[in-house]
Amino acid sequence: MTTKYAETEQRQAAVKHVGRPVDRVDGRAKTTGEARYAAEHRHPGMAHAALVHATVARGRIESLDTEAARAVPGVIEVLTHENAPPMKPAPKRSLLNLSSLASGTTVSYLGTDEVHWNGQPVAVVVAETPEAARHAATLVRVTYRELPAVVDFAAEEPNAVQQKGSMIQPAGGDKGDAAVALAAAPVSVDLRFTTPPHHHNAIEPHATVAVWDGDHLTVHESTQHIAWLRRHLALRFGIPERAIRVLSPYVGGGFGGKYAVWAGTLLAVLAARATARPVRLALTREAVHRTVGARTPTVQRVALGADAGGDLTALIHTSVAMTSRIGGMPEGVVSPSRHLYDAATIHLRQRLVRLDLLANTSMRAPGDSVGSFALESAMDELACELGMDPVELRMRNEPARNPMDGKPFSHRMLREAYEVGAERFGWRERDPGAGSMRDGRWLVGMGVATAYHPSMVMPAAVTVRMDAGGEVVVRCALQEIGVGAATVQAQIAADELGVPLEAVRVEIGDSELPEGPGAGGSAQTASGAEGVLAACRKLKESALALARRSPDSPLRGRRLDDLEARDGGLHHGGDGETYAAILARAGRDHLEAGGRTGMLKFLARALNDRRRWVKAACGAHFCEVRVDQDTGEVRVSRWLGVFDIGRVINAKTAAAQLRGGIVMGIGMALSEASQVDPRTGRIMNPSLAEYHVPVHADVPPIDVQWLDVPDPTMPLGLLGIGEVGITGVAAAVANAVRHATGKRVADLPITLDKLL
Structure with a gap:
């Protein structure tokens, strides 16, 4: 281990920016208020919208009285299923079309008299001011014919059914006969754990500003996936993707709650189309809870058997979680037990109940966060039963594979x-x-x-442009949800090209840019980095190709892999040339290159990684x-x-x-x-x-x-x-x-x- 740390220190000394505690490039904008979030954008003639929520879990709307709401000064329109323009249905989810995972629910908002959960939007009030919209929303009167609903997770646990597995997320597995091994174990624990639903509560509640210009749509949105949102809006509103621009340069936190497309976004766009006005719909904290999915509750069983020395002979981890009748994603609750401990036998199962609640969704480390609570608590209890130090027990069962x-x-x-x-x-x-x-x-x-x-x-796409003055522009439709996305990509580009960090500018948060990865799964930085590295290499190859055309260039005859990018150019030992000099000699004012990981490459790599x-x-x-x-x-x-x-x-x-x-x-x-x-x-x-x-x-x-x-x-x-x-x-x-x-x-x- 000491040798590895020494190697790490040597590597850190050899680079200028990667690994350093660099201040965020957007830090000043955020701390001074210069950065504008979705709800802070203004457009001429902008109206404001507020939601009316259903108060029953399941049923049909029998009547809607909007007269009092329409009488409020400043109210422009009250949209309901009786007068709202139609939207196209949500796509069926498929791993071959990852953007289909953006559907928060399958509900046709304001396209049906059906109610699917307590909190579903059943009307949208559009007014000249947010105060008028919110007040008028309280005056909409709705009567329902209630239908039987299943909403009690604990009561439904006995009715749970086996979860279906997928290529990405297995729902179970067996290694030997864990039940037999558990019964024979000299020392064992068998525990039941429960975790409640959790809500994301990002510092910035969900907000949308939608502007139609004919058949072209501009959306300012707090989203964790610009490309998926754009694709979803194109499908739901029947217009080409190229007719939609999504702007999301700053997002005030997400934790998974802004990865899918929820009712507020769709209804803001719908209201803007229906009223021919720019519309802002900024959800209240309560509206976020009622219309944006949350983490599923769970019930888990973890049973561990061990010999007297602490070697695990059996590991059983089962779970019950929820999805909704109108959507929701199963979570890998037992996933940690697939990887953490070298038990002789393992039994894993995940089951689901379907409820008449709002669809659940990803929340920071979905599955792993709640699953690790149960597994790691059980390991501690086993250590107590064995009279063994809990660190020693874990290391004794640390697997080699x-x-x-x-x-x-x-x-x-x-x-x-x-x-x-x-x-x-x-x-x-x-x-x-x-x-x-x-x-x-x-x-x-x-x-x-x-x-x-x-x-x-x-998958990710990135372009890198360098002008004759030395400025480097990295362009990718990444989302900045507070993690420093632009900063780290600037560090990577600066080191890869050998230029000062202050020479690099990163453009993000705009669907007009090359398609970036979503901010989720702890994958955005690595995905963007791959694109930046590929684009920077192509740019250096282009610079070297220009240099080779000059008979007096010190880079003539050199291979890129023999060169070092530093001091604003390419160098071999003491010889080298700056990018500015190369461009000047070639009469060029810039170089530009792109790097991309497409869907086919992504799927091939995912399958290969899973196999290897x-x-x-x-x-x-x-x-x-x-x-x-x-x-x-x-x-x-x-x-x-x-x-x-x-x-x-x-x-x-x-x-x-x-x-x-x-x-x-x-x-x-x-x-x-x-x-x-x-x-x-x-x-x-x-x-x-x-x-x-x-x-x-x-x-x-x-x-x-x-x-x-x-x-x-x-x-x-x-x-x-x-x-x-x-x-x-x-x-x-x-x-x-x-x-x-x-x-x-x-x-x-x-x-x-x-x-x-």
Whole structure:
């Protein structure tokens, strides 16, 4: 390990920008208010829209009274299923057409009198001001003929059916007979876990500004996938993609909630078409909860069997999750159990219930975040039963190859992460006895858990242009959702071309640019990097080709692979030439090149990777908590996360992403839960006053470290950062609480009543 770190340090010294803690290129714009988000765009004659939500879970609209709403001064129109222009139906989902995954639901909004969930928009009020629109929306009166609805997840658990697997997401698997092995195991645990629904609650609620100019549409949108949104709008409104421009240069967070296209976006575009006015529809926090999908609740069983020495003889992980009758994506809840531990036998199954609720959707590390809570909590409980240190138990069962199928890992340094973390955290100072560590009235506990999230690369296109003055422009329709997307791509381009970082400008957030990957799956940086690297290489090849035409060029006769890009040009030892000189001699004012990963290449690579190896980021969480002995109050007092995430492009943004994932995981552990009325299907806490996310007082000092060793199978060796940070966090907290109190809390969140 020491040798690898030395190699990493040498590599860092050889580059100028990649790996450094570079300030965000858009930092000034965001901190001064110069950056404009979707709802902040203005157009002449712009109107404002507000939604009217259904108050039943399932039924048909019998009558709509809009007279009082229309009488409000400033109201332009009230759209309902009785007068709204039709939209085309949502496409059927297919892995051969990934943009089909953008459909949040299959509902024909304002195209039917049917109600499919409590909160479905049944009318849209358009007015001159947002205040008038919101007030008028409260005056729309709707009567329903209610139909039987299934909305109680817990009650429907016995009716769950086997989930269908796919090429991307297996829904189960077996290695040997785990049930027999569990029954014969000298030591075993068999636990049931539950996790509630979670809502994303990004700092910027969803917002759309839609402007029609004849059959051309411009949309300012808070989205995580510009290309998918554009394609979806073209299909739903029956116009060519080239007639649509989507602008999304800044997005105030997403966490998966802005990946699909939800009712607010479609109805804003519909309202703009119906009224022939630019329309802004900015969802309230409550409207986000009622119209944008959330994380599915889960029920999980994890049973582990081991011999007396701690070697796993059986691992059983099953789950029940939900989808909706009108959409939703199954999640890989048991996915961590496919990869983390070298058990002799494994049994994995995922089941689903279909409810009359709003469709569920991806939320930071979908499946892995909740699945890791159950698996890592069970591993801790097994360590207690064995009387073994939980780190030792994990390392004893650390696999050399993927446990389910024996495929090699493309890169895995989990042992090193635990070794570094245990030393830095002071794990050896932990007294293993439950309730044995105190600080006055506080019971002190320490817990660990493994972080794990798969890595992938998505299709992307990038162009890079360099002018004679040395400015480099990188163009790609990436989304900046707060992760520093433009900054890291600028760093990559600067190093690849050997130019100063300040010479690179990155244009993103516009569908007129080359098609970029979505901001999801921890794949955007790697996907964009692949395109940037390919485009930069082509640009250097073009520069070298120009130089070779000159008989007095020092680059004549050289191969690109023999040259180094630095000091604004191409060099071989002490000889070289700047790009500016090459262009001047050739009489050119610029060079431009493109790099692209198309759909066919993506599918071929995905199949090849699946056949050859397993790729993932991983890490080790170390958590310290304090629990009040009288009240049961839990305070996370200290945190360390050590991660194997491949190469890190920007040390500052990487640290922020990892800390953000940990903070979100602390919320998942201690406070976050969407409360759904089991009688009506209505969300009972659709606001930040009642849905409790962590605040500063809830968050301890968070120390994050990474090994920074590249994965040779990924662009620039990076594995992805955005989602691995949240995986394992809830389990680390629960394990620390177990150590502090002796109580195993298996139902999230860990609230006072579960400890008293």
